[in-house]
Amino acid sequence: MSIIAVCHQGVNVYDDMPMSDYVADPAPEPSLNSSAAKALVTQSPLHAWTAHPRLNENYRPKESETFDIGSAAHALFLQGEDLMVECAFNDWRTNAAKDARDEARVAGKLPLLSKHVESIRKMAWIARKALADSELGVSIDDFYVERTVIWQDDGTWKRARFDMQHRTRAVILDYKTSESADPFSFPSLIVSYGYDIQAAHYSDAYHAMHPDVLAVDFIFLVQEHTPPYACSLVGVDPMLFDLGAQKVELATSIWRECMKSNRWPGYSKNIAWASAPAWALSQFEQRKQS
Numbered sequence: 534m535s536i537i538a539v540c541h542q543g544v545n546v547y548d549d550m551p552m553s554d555y556v557a558d559p560a561p562e563p564s565l566n567s568s569a570a571k572a573l574v575t576q577s578p579l580h581a582w583t584a585h586p587r588l589n590e591n592y593r594p595k596e597s598e599t600f601d602i603g604s605a606a607h608a609l610f611l612q613g614e615d616l617m618v619e620c621a622f623n624d625w626r627t628n629a630a631k632d633a634r635d636e637a638r639v640a641g642k643l644p645l646l647s648k649h650v651e652s653i654r655k656m657a658w659i660a661r662k663a664l665a666d667s668e669l670g671v672s673i674d675d676f677y678v679e680r681t682v683i684w685q686d687d688g689t690w691k692r693a694r695f696d697m698q699h700r701t702r703a704v705i706l707d708y709k710t711s712e713s714a715d716p717f718s719f720p721s722l723i724v725s726y727g728y729d730i731q732a733a734h735y736s737d738a739y740h741a742m743h744p745d746v747l748a749v750d751f752i753f754l755v756q757e758h759t760p761p762y763a764c765s766l767v768g769v770d771p772m773l774f775d776l777g778a779q780k781v782e783l784a785t786s787i788w789r790e791c792m793k794s795n796r797w798p799g800y801s802k803n804i805a806w807a808s809a810p811a812w813a814l815s816q817f818e819q820r821k822q823s
Contacts, residue, residue, distance in 0.1 A: 543685035544741045550681045552604075553641075555694050556586065556594060560683050563587035563792070564690035567734040570784035571727035578787060582797035601643045602653065602758065603710050608643075609657040610708060611678040611696060618642045619650045656762045660708070660754065663764035669752075675700055684741040689789055693738035703749045705735055714755040716765040723769070728753070729777030730784070732769045737781065 550559070558564055563585060572581040586592045608614045618637035622630040624646070637644035645653070664671055676697035683692045697706035709728075711719065723729050732751040739749045751774070753767045769777070791797050 545683045546742060547681040547683075548677060548679075550679075550694075552679070552694075555681050555692070558585070558587045558692065560690040560692055562690045564683065564692045565785065565788045566692050567727070567731040569788070570734055570781055571730045573784040573787045574730065574780045575727060577799045578791045578797040579799040581788070582791070588797075601645060602649055605643045605645060605649075605653050606656050606710055606756075606758070607696070607708060609653060610660045611673065613657075613673075616641075616643045617645050617650055617653065619647055620644050621647050623648075652758070652760075652762070656710075656756060656758065659762045660756050660764055663756075664754065667766055669704075669766070671699070673697070676706065682738040682742060684738060686737065686741070686785065689785060689792075691734070691738070693735050695735060695738070697754075698739070703739065703743070703746045705739060705749060705751050706754050707731065707735070707751070708754045708756070710756050710758045712757065712759070714757045714763050714765045716755075716767050719753070719755050719765065719767050720773075723753075723767075723773065724776070729769065729773055730780045731777075732774055733777035733781045736774070736778075 558566075564587075569581045569585055572584060582588045584592070605617050608616045618633075618640075620630060620633045620637070622633070625631055625634060634644040661673060664673070676699055677695070678697055680695045680698050681692065682695070683690065685691070695705055696708045699705075707728075711722070713719065736749045736751055740746060751769045753769075754764060755767055756762060756764045
């Protein structure tokens with residue numbers, strides 16, 4: 534693994550960092566990534582600490598079939614790398630299936646049931662074609678893929694890993710698999726999944742590399758993980774981006790205070806009073822009148 538660029542002091546860029554190294558956090562000090570920022574804002578500092586490999590000595594990466602499918606699709610689509618080990622079972626309930634799954638993971642591969650393997654190969658082909666046919670009219674070769682950026686923000690170490698960074702344009706593409714890639718329904722998931730935080734955090738990483746660039750287009754390439762594996766492109770507009778930027782600013786402030794004090798509190802000890810949402814009141818009034 535080597536640094537391919539040092540844009541200026543405190544900014545390191547890598548094009549060959551293994552995902553396992555990135556997840557383990559190779560920064561000089563524990564660093565803030567978009568997942569930790571999301572936990573700080575939408576859950577608590579304790580959640581961020583628990584999920585951080587440099588802070589929690591008992592941290593273990595999550596393992597699940599859904600995660601394996603997403604990781605396999607990413608590797609095949611972005612880098613043309615087939616990390617799949619086909620396991621000829623209908624499910625993971627038998628001991629033989631579990632043993633095969635564990636052996637694949639120990640070997641650094643992704644164990645997948647036979648029914649998923651061909652689907653992922655189709656997904657990768659369709660996603661690449663969708664990029665070429667889209668308004669962007671690009672191919673994977675037009676991007677740096679899986680690029681890692683580690684930088685300092687006013688003394689705070691941060692890290693990000695772009696799925697795709699365009700080589701000549703200020704464009705970041707992030708690949709997401711979803712039940713639905715409908716471009717009119719996917720935006721409703723952006724805030725609930727913390728993708729607005731990711732967009733702002735990744736844009737900060739881009740600006741750390743290229744401080745002269747005024748604006749970055751952050752676009753999701755969304756693909757359905759069931760037939761017909763349809764794709765859509767969903768961009769983050771300025772208002773939504775600003776919301777994400779405010780959340781990143783808040784997360785950074787909380788992170789700095791927790792790192793300084795080494796205190797990572799959970800949820801507030803104050804009572805949170807639940808209020809009736811407008812739709813519930815309206816619905817009840819309609820029931821009374823029916």
